[in-house]
Amino acid sequence: MIHGSVVHDPTGSWDTKAPLDRDAHTALATAVLHWDQHTAPAPAPADVEQTALLLSGYLDRLARELHAALETLPHGQLPVRDHVAAEIALSQVRRWLDGPSGAFQGEPLAQAQSAARLVDTLHHAVDRTLGAHPPTAT
Template sequence: MSGTHTVLYDPHGLIEAELPLDRAPYEALVTAVLAWTDPHLEPRDYEQIALQLTGHARAVAADVQRHAAALPKNDGRGALAEVVLREAAGRLSAPLMGTAHCAQNRARLVQALVVRQIGKRCR
């Protein structure tokens, strides 16, 4: 236990794997954010939206990683997933800014990861 919260040790992501992702609210958020032309929000509002999208991007990336790990080593889909995951990790490591541009970048990242995630399940 650390401070006022408990730190869970889950190196294989089993807890997260058991929780289905609720896509609908995030799909709606991604659609809304990508439709912005000049929203005039406060910087803290952009940051909160980007944080929500970042959390969902991390959850989807973990799901893509689990599916990619289950593929045979010579399957090209696994290699493509690894490229997408490396790019996602780089984009997620960028600091959040209180701007529409930052929130839209996170929305594009979620969109790209979801396409990869759905592609893994449909094949």
């Protein structure tokens, strides 16, 4: 049996260099949103919980990327409505991840679908924010 190890990373920077696999996580989020416990059986509860954990890790990393993009953006470069939307998306993700009882209280399928919706929300915010960055010289 293979066991994981605990990583002590107080700065939260050990995974910042790893590329985000957006396509895979988008496909996973789309699949999760199509799980319906009333019309077809959802995957086993353990699989649903594992999927929610995977999406929550991706959300955390994506939120850090969005926050960094907002920090480096020149003032006034992003329209106010897009900046406010990005800040709201970040607060939703932080509230979901850092909730008082944890993100995984309640029905596992509902939690996984909530994470999938947040992935979509953050993707839109990241796209708008990165699109507003001035082009870099090559």
